[in-house]
Amino acid sequence: MIGMIGIVVVFAMVFGGYLAAGGKMGIILKSLPYEMTMILGAAAGAFLIANDGGTIKHTIKDIKKVFKGPHWSAADYRDLLCLLYELIRLARQNAVAVEEHIENPAGSEIFGRYPKIQSNKDAVELICDTLRSASMNYDDPHQVEEVLDKRIEGRLHHALHSSHALQTVADGLPALGIVAAVLGVIKTMASIDQPPEILGGLIGGALVGTFLGVFLAYGFVGPFASKVKAAVEEDHQFYMLIREVLVANLHNHATNICIEVGRQNTPGHVRPGFTDLEEALRGLKTPVAA
Known part of the structure; x- marks a missing residue:
C-alpha cells in the first residue's frame, strides 16, 4: 500500500508541478511512446545481458x-x-522421536502446525540440518556457529542479487536517456531548415529522453532496488533467529533460556512480548519435560 502511495506521489508532484508552472503535456505525450521504447527497451536488453536466468526470475519475483x-x-x-x-x-x-520430524518435515505434525514456515525450504532445511548435526554428536557450538554463519551469509548474498540487478539498471537509465536524447537531436539536425516553432518541438521531444531516463532511475527503479534490499535484509533476521536459538541449544542452556535468547535477538518491531510468548508456549501440544 505504501509503495502504491509513493508512486502516486511521485507522479502527482512531478507532473503537477510541471503543469502548475505552465508546462504543456502535449510535447511529452507525443514523444513518450518512442522515447520510452528506446529507453526501456535498452534497459531490458542490458538487464538480460548482465544477468542469468535465475537472477532474472528472482528479480521479477x-x-x-x-x-x-x-x-x-x-x-x-x-x-x-x-x-x-x-x-x-x-x-x-x-x-x-525428533528424528521423524527433522527427516520428514513435510509430514511432521509439529512443522504442520506452522504451515508458512513449513513451506519455506530455506528455514526448514536450516532447522533440520542443524538439529541433525547435534544428533550426530557434531555438537561443538563454535563449529556449528561457523557453519551456520557461512550458510546464512551465503543465503543473504544470493537473496540480494535482485536488488543489485535493479540498482544496476537504475544506474544506467540516465545514460540511456541521454542516448535517446542524442538520437532526438540527430533527428532535429536533419530538419534544420524547418521554422523555429517546428525545431522547438523537435528539441523538446529530444529532451524528453533525458527527462525519462533520470525520472525512471531516481523516481522508480532506484527506490525499488532500495526497498527490495531493505525487505531482504529484514527477512534475513528470521534466519539469524534460528541460528541464535539453535546455537544456544548446543550450549545446553535450558529450553526456555534458548527461546528467550532468540526473542531478545528479534528486531524490536516484530519481537513478541514476553507474556504473549509465554502464553503461546503454554498452549503447545508437545508435552513439557521436567
Whole structure:
C-alpha cells in the first residue's frame, strides 16, 4: 500500500508541478511512446545481458516486495520461536522421536502446525540440518556457529542479487536517456531548415529522453532496488533467529533460556512480548519435560 502511495506521489508532484508552472503535456505525450521504447527497451536488453536466468526470475519475483514488504511478519517470528521450542523440548526428551520430524518435515505434525514456515525450504532445511548435526554428536557450538554463519551469509548474498540487478539498471537509465536524447537531436539536425516553432518541438521531444531516463532511475527503479534490499535484509533476521536459538541449544542452556535468547535477538518491531510468548508456549501440544 505504501509503495502504491509513493508512486502516486511521485507522479502527482512531478507532473503537477510541471503543469502548475505552465508546462504543456502535449510535447511529452507525443514523444513518450518512442522515447520510452528506446529507453526501456535498452534497459531490458542490458538487464538480460548482465544477468542469468535465475537472477532474472528472482528479480521479477522480488519486485512484489516493494508493495508487500518483508515475507515474515511478527506472528511468524512468534511461530518460529514456538516451533523451535517444540523441537528442542522433544529432542531433549527423546532424541529418536525428533528424528521423524527433522527427516520428514513435510509430514511432521509439529512443522504442520506452522504451515508458512513449513513451506519455506530455506528455514526448514536450516532447522533440520542443524538439529541433525547435534544428533550426530557434531555438537561443538563454535563449529556449528561457523557453519551456520557461512550458510546464512551465503543465503543473504544470493537473496540480494535482485536488488543489485535493479540498482544496476537504475544506474544506467540516465545514460540511456541521454542516448535517446542524442538520437532526438540527430533527428532535429536533419530538419534544420524547418521554422523555429517546428525545431522547438523537435528539441523538446529530444529532451524528453533525458527527462525519462533520470525520472525512471531516481523516481522508480532506484527506490525499488532500495526497498527490495531493505525487505531482504529484514527477512534475513528470521534466519539469524534460528541460528541464535539453535546455537544456544548446543550450549545446553535450558529450553526456555534458548527461546528467550532468540526473542531478545528479534528486531524490536516484530519481537513478541514476553507474556504473549509465554502464553503461546503454554498452549503447545508437545508435552513439557521436567
